[in-house]
Amino acid sequence: MKRQKRFEEIEKRPVHLDGFVDEWPEEGFVAMDGPNDPKPSVTVRDGEIVEMDGKTEDEFDLIDKFIAKHSIKIENAEKVMAMDSVKIANMLCDPNVTREEIIPITTGMTPAKAADVICQLNFVEMMMAVQKMRPRKMPASQCHVTNIRDNPVLIAADAADAAFRGFPEQETTTAVARYAPLNAISIMVGAQTGRPGVITQCSVEEAMELSLGMRGFTAYAETISVYGTEQVFTDGDDTPWSKGFLASCYASRGLKMRFTSGSGSEVMMGYAEGKSMLYLESRCIFITKGCGVQGLQNGAVSCIGIPGAVPSGIREVLGENLLCMMLDIECASGNDQAFSHSDIRRTERLIGQFLAGTDYISSGYSSVPNYDNTFAGSNTDAMDYDDYYAMQRDLKINGGIVPVKEEDIIRVRNKAARALQSVFKGLNLPEITDEEVEAATYAFTSKDMPDRNMVEDMKSAQDIMDRGITGVDIIKSLYEGGFEDVADAVLKLLQQRIAGDFLQTSAIFDKDWNVISAVNNSNDYNGPGTGYHMEDELWEKIKNVPMAINPSDV
Amino acid sequence: MTEIDDLISKIVNNVQDASSSEPKPEPVKQATQALNREMTRDDYPLFQKHPEMVNAPTGKNVSEITLEAAINGQVKPEDLRISSDTLKAQGEIAKNSGREAIKSNMDRAAELTSIPDERLLEMYGSLRPYRSSKQELLDIADELQNKYNAVITANFVREAASEYEIRKKLKGDN
Numbered sequence: 001m002k003r004q005k006r007f008e009e010i011e012k013r014p015v016h017l018d019g020f021v022d023e024w025p026e027e028g029f030v031a032m033d034g035p036n037d038p039k040p041s042v043t044v045r046d047g048e049i050v051e052m053d054g055k056t057e058d059e060f061d062l063i064d065k066f067i068a069k070h071s072i073k074i075e076n077a078e079k080v081m082a083m084d085s086v087k088i089a090n091m092l093c094d095p096n097v098t099r100e101e102i103i104p105i106t107t108g109m110t111p112a113k114a115a116d117v118i119c120q121l122n123f124v125e126m127m128m129a130v131q132k133m134r135p136r137k138m139p140a141s142q143c144h145v146t147n148i149r150d151n152p153v154l155i156a157a158d159a160a161d162a163a164f165r166g167f168p169e170q171e172t173t174t175a176v177a178r179y180a181p182l183n184a185i186s187i188m189v190g191a192q193t194g195r196p197g198v199i200t201q202c203s204v205e206e207a208m209e210l211s212l213g214m215r216g217f218t219a220y221a222e223t224i225s226v227y228g229t230e231q232v233f234t235d236g237d238d239t240p241w242s243k244g245f246l247a248s249c250y251a252s253r254g255l256k257m258r259f260t261s262g263s264g265s266e267v268m269m270g271y272a273e274g275k276s277m278l279y280l281e282s283r284c285i286f287i288t289k290g291c292g293v294q295g296l297q298n299g300a301v302s303c304i305g306i307p308g309a310v311p312s313g314i315r316e317v318l319g320e321n322l323l324c325m326m327l328d329i330e331c332a333s334g335n336d337q338a339f340s341h342s343d344i345r346r347t348e349r350l351i352g353q354f355l356a357g358t359d360y361i362s363s364g365y366s367s368v369p370n371y372d373n374t375f376a377g378s379n380t381d382a383m384d385y386d387d388y389y390a391m392q393r394d395l396k397i398n399g400g401i402v403p404v405k406e407e408d409i410i411r412v413r414n415k416a417a418r419a420l421q422s423v424f425k426g427l428n429l430p431e432i433t434d435e436e437v438e439a440a441t442y443a444f445t446s447k448d449m450p451d452r453n454m455v456e457d458m459k460s461a462q463d464i465m466d467r468g469i470t471g472v473d474i475i476k477s478l479y480e481g482g483f484e485d486v487a488d489a490v491l492k493l494l495q496q497r498i499a500g501d502f503l504q505t506s507a508i509f510d511k512d513w514n515v516i517s518a519v520n521n522s523n524d525y526n527g528p529g530t531g532y533h534m535e536d537e538l539w540e541k542i543k544n545v546p547m548a549i550n551p552s553d554v
Numbered sequence: 555m556t557e558i559d560d561l562i563s564k565i566v567n568n569v570q571d572a573s574s575s576e577p578k579p580e581p582v583k584q585a586t587q588a589l590n591r592e593m594t595r596d597d598y599p600l601f602q603k604h605p606e607m608v609n610a611p612t613g614k615n616v617s618e619i620t621l622e623a624a625i626n627g628q629v630k631p632e633d634l635r636i637s638s639d640t641l642k643a644q645g646e647i648a649k650n651s652g653r654e655a656i657k658s659n660m661d662r663a664a665e666l667t668s669i670p671d672e673r674l675l676e677m678y679g680s681l682r683p684y685r686s687s688k689q690e691l692l693d694i695a696d697e698l699q700n701k702y703n704a705v706i707t708a709n710f711v712r713e714a715a716s717e718y719e720i721r722k723k724l725k726g727d728n
Contacts, residue, residue, distance in 0.1 A: 062721045069713075070655070103652060207675050214671050216634060230721065234683045239723060241714035242681035244659075248707065249674050251663030254636035292659025328653060470631045475624045488621055494634045498616050499601035499608045500644045503660070505653060515599045519651050 014341035019309045028272025028280070031263070031307055031316035033119045036274040040113035042081045044074055053112040061230040063283055066240035067111060070290030076108030085113065089120035092129040092326070095527035099132055106326035107289070111282040114326065118278060118319040123352065126318045130356035132525040133325035135518035136506035137532045139357030141400030142169040142332060144364045145187050147372040147446040150179040152186040152424075152457070153417050153432050154372075154449050157440040159190025160416030161409055162367035163198045165385075166401040168508035171222065171364060173203040175374045180204045181464040182429075182457060184217035185474060189423055192489035193416040197509035199256065199493070199502070203375075206238075206246065213255040216471025216494055219502075220256035222297050222332065222363070226287050227261065228280030231271035244291040254497030256507065258295030258330060259288045263320055264306030277307055281320040289327045294505045296324050297363045299334025299353070302376070308339040308349070318352040325358075330506040330518070336364030338377035346379055354391070354399055357532065359506045361400055372445050392542050398534050402541040414441040415483075422481020423474055429460045593646040600643060611637045611667060638664040658706075665704035681714060684728040691715035691724075 010016075023030045043051035049068035050057045060068065080088075088105060091097045106114065121129065145159045159170055172187040174180050184202035191198040199219040202212055212218045226243055227233040233240070243259070250257035261284030263277030272280060281298065288296045299317045300307045307313035317334060324331040333353040340346050353361045366378035373381065380388060385401075392399045417440040421432040430453060439449050471494050478487035492513050496502055502509065507517035525531030534542070597603050601616070608616040610633045623629050645660030666674060677694055680686045686694075692715055699708035718724050 062717060062723070065717055065721075070658075207678065210675065210678075211671070216631070234723065237682055239681070239683055239714065239718070241710065241717070242678060242683075244710065245662075245681050245707070246678050248659055248662035248666055249678060251641060251659055252636070252666035252669075252674070253671075289655055292655040292657070292662075294653075294656055471634065472624055472629050472631060475621070479621065479625050484621070487624075491619070491621055491624055495616050495619055496601065497634060498610050498619070498636055498640070499599070500636050500640050501599035501601050503641075503644055504598070504648060504651070505656070515601070519595050519598045519647060522651075 014343070015345060017341040018339075018345065019305060021309045023310055025276070026274050028267040028275060028277065029306075029310055030276045031310050031313045032115065032276050032278035032319060034274070034276030034279060037115065037276050037279045038112045040081060040085075040110055040116050042072075042077050042110050042113075044078055047074060049074060049077065053110050062239060063228070063230055063233065063287060066290055067283065067286045070244075071286040072110065073104070073108045076104055077110070080105050080108035081110065081113055085116045086120050088117045089125070092117070092133065092322075093121065093125040095128070095132070095525070098526050099523055102133070102326070103328050107328060111286050112279060114285075114323050115276070115279045115282040117326075118323055121319065121322075123315050123318065126315070126322050127352050127356040130318070130322050130325060130352070130358060131531065132523065133322060134356075134358050134506075134523055135325065135328060135330055136359050136508075136516065137521045137523045137525075138516060139398055139400060139532065140168050140360055140508055141362045141365055142171060142360040143167040143362070143367040144336070144373055144375055144378060145170050145172050145190070145367050146175075146183075146374040147368060148175050148374055149446045149449065149452075150175050150183060150454075150457075151440075151446050151449045151452060152182050153420060153436045153440040154443055154446055155183055155186035156190030156193070156416040156420040157413040157443070158368050159187045159200070160194030160412040163191045163194025164409065164412045165367070165404055166195070167365070167367065168198055169220070169360065170198055170200045170367075171203055172200070173374055176454075176458065177204060177208075178458045179461055180208060180212060181217060181461045184212045185423065185464075186420055188217060188219075188490065188493075189420050189474065189478070189486065190416040192493065193419050193483075193486050194412045195511055196485075196489035196492065197511050197513050199509065210246070210249060210253075210255075211465075213250065214253050215469070216474075216497075218255070219493055219497065220258075221250060222258050223260050224257060225260045225265075226284045227265055227269070228275075228283040229266050229271050229273050231273075232266045232269045235269055235271075240287050240291065243287070247291045247293045251500075251503055254500055254503070256502050257293060258297055258332060259284075259291070259293050260297040260301060261285070261288070262298045262301035262303055262334065263316060264300050264303030267306050268303050277310075277313075278316050278319055278323075282323055285320070285324050285327055285329065288324075288329055293329070294503065294507075295330030295332065295359070297332040297334070298324055299331075299363070301334050301363070302337045304334065304337050304339040304349075304379075314349060314352075317349075321353060321358060328505070328518075330359045332360040332363035333358040335362035335379050337375065338370065338379055340379075349379055355395070355397060357398070365401075369445050386545070386547065389542070389545050393545055396534065396539070396542075398532075398538060398542070402538070403545045405546060410441060417441055419478060419481070419483045419486045422483060423477045426477020426480055427464070427469060427473060429464070430456045592650070593643045594650040595647055597643070598647050600640065600647075607643065608640060609637055611635050636667065638667045641667065662704075662707045662710065665698070665702065665707050668702050669704070681711065683718075683723040684725055687725045688715050688719050691718070
């Protein structure tokens with residue numbers, strides 16, 4: 001065929017590097033409303049669910065069994081299941097119906113019913129519902145802080161940088177697993193330097209992650225994965241009961257925790273049982289509810305490429321965020337793993353959660369250039385900061401961060417690097433040189449960092465565990481190094497673990513350690529003039545982007 | 555998989571070494587009983603509204619956990635733990651805020667505070683698929699109930715044992 005020149009040119013656009021596939025329901029390549037999804041149903045006998053979504057009790061798999069027993073408000077189930085899904089969908093996006101009125105309905109549904117309700121909503125209706133249904137009134141966001149060389153000094157500087165911009169939660173992970181204790185300490189010290197009150201996590205293997213928390217190196221955990229089919233759950237080396245037990249382990253040590261799930265994981269792992277992504281994700285959300293876990297990271301997360309490739313996939317992703325909120329669970333709404341080469345589609349991916357506002361709009365905005373993102377890159381990274389600030393300013397949206405001045409960022413980066421230097425000195429870890437502090441202060445990426453002896457660092461990471469170092473030792477080192485204010489921030493963080501206020505739904509801290517959660521900041525949206533409104537002080541900050549020209553200067 | 559198992563056993567050994575020298579926790583001060591009523595969302599945040607109730611399992615009040623005390627070696631890792639009473643109180647607050655499921659998790663967590671770190675990690679490992687026989691799970695449930703008075707969690711483990719048998723998730727089923 002003779003090529004039409006315009007078609008040839010369009011094919012060079014970045015969107016042509018993205019993956020798109022046709023629906024293939026038998027293998028789970030269908031976003032929502034799948035032809036093999038069960039019809040919603042429930043039968044309650046003697047206060048127990050004996051039939052659910054087309055299966056009788058003896059046909060229940062492990063997930064059905066767990067959900068039937070732990071996840072549904074049985075006293076409301078039959079009444080709610082008899083309601084028209086369109087009517088419930090209507091209540092969700094109707095500003096006149098409050099969240100408080102809807103929760104008793106949505107928590108009495110079965111997974112298939114919840115998915116069916118979501119299927120009735122278009123994208124804008126979902127956004128209207130999210131605005132009302134997110135548990136915490138004030139929206140926020142979360143960031144990644146990593147680098148591909150696991151350089152601790154750079155992690156500390158980057159954590160301070162991100163904290164100063166306003167992320168109340170920060171997540172790191174490792175390029176090399178053995179670095180975990182060092183990365184956990186580095187992000188914690190850096191974050192408390194940048195803005196006291198930030199909580200940090202280090203995403204590693206489940207038992208290791210809990211152990212880091214027990215020692216006081218992390219304050220919360222998020223990558224506790226649940227899946228929507230029994231086979232994939234088993235392949236993930238857990239069951240709903242082991243995950244429920246693990247959830248209680250975290251709480252018993254005063255650590256905040258949320259689960260992670262997300263559409264596409266079952267397709268990726270090969271056992272979707274022919275069901276739609278939304279239905280399987282619905283089951284994950286119900287498992288989370290049944291475990292009594294306060295929150296969930298969902299919205300396809302690291303499997304975004306799968307829903308992103310099928311029709312209505314990005315709508316489904318917002319739908320699963322909404323479903324999480326409908327069950328009164330904190331939602332960290334994805335927007336993390338990179339999925340598109342097209343800047344237009346990256347914005348499309350973000351826009352639903354960004355405009356409506358969620359507990360954490362992104363559950364991993366890459367606060368470092370994606371080159372250094374060891375979570376395989378994020379939908380938005382450090383290079384997008386000024387675009388993001390402009391969007392907040394253009395639309396008067398609190399997207400979770402505020403514009404900053406270069407000199408302030410240089411100051412906090414430098415202080416964090418020096419604070420970590422003193423911690424390494426105090427704990428007898430391999431020296432952090434002044435040259436490294438300087439490099440971390442001004443670095444673009446880890447390429448700008450002097451080489452460290454990685455073998456020695458890894459040995460010292462193990463040594464931290466062997467010697468039984470805890471948060472108290474870090475406080476001492478900071479204090480002895482002259483960082484009394486950072487020492488005090490780490491102490492306050494450990495105090496909060498005794499009080500447990502941040503174990504409640506959607507909890508974050510402000511800079512003065514005031515907890516802000518769904519308990520004391522519950523979403524009361526009820527139409528224009530209600531719900532979240534940006535306070536004047538924050539709006540002044542968001543307006544004040546350094547790139548704006550002051551007319552009086554012209 | 556073996557790497558993870560190695561790691562866990564290493565952690566377990568580490569913690570055992572550390573904990574063997576630790577002093578036994580002192581008797582727990584009763585926190586919630588002081589008020590003699592269930593906590594509500596109006597009692598939240600506990601840290602601000604009821605600081606006198608915020609005690610570590612060692613009995614130390616959060617107000618005693620000062621920077622000075624930490625620097626002088628007067629704060630032990632056990633002083634920085636959440637107590638069973640505080641978890642129960644947070645569970646009551648969650649329930650009063652309409653989140654009963656969270657209370658069930660907090661109630662289990664309250665029971666688990668007295669179990670040493672290493673044993674807790676082992677129990678979690680035993681609940682993973684194909685790790686334990688039914689009897690081994692039932693033994694853990696008995697241990698939870700008899701040794702740690704963790705009745706709610708014991709029943710949760712018994713339920714798992716019975717479901718694992720039906721759905722073939724016990725040792726040897728894979």
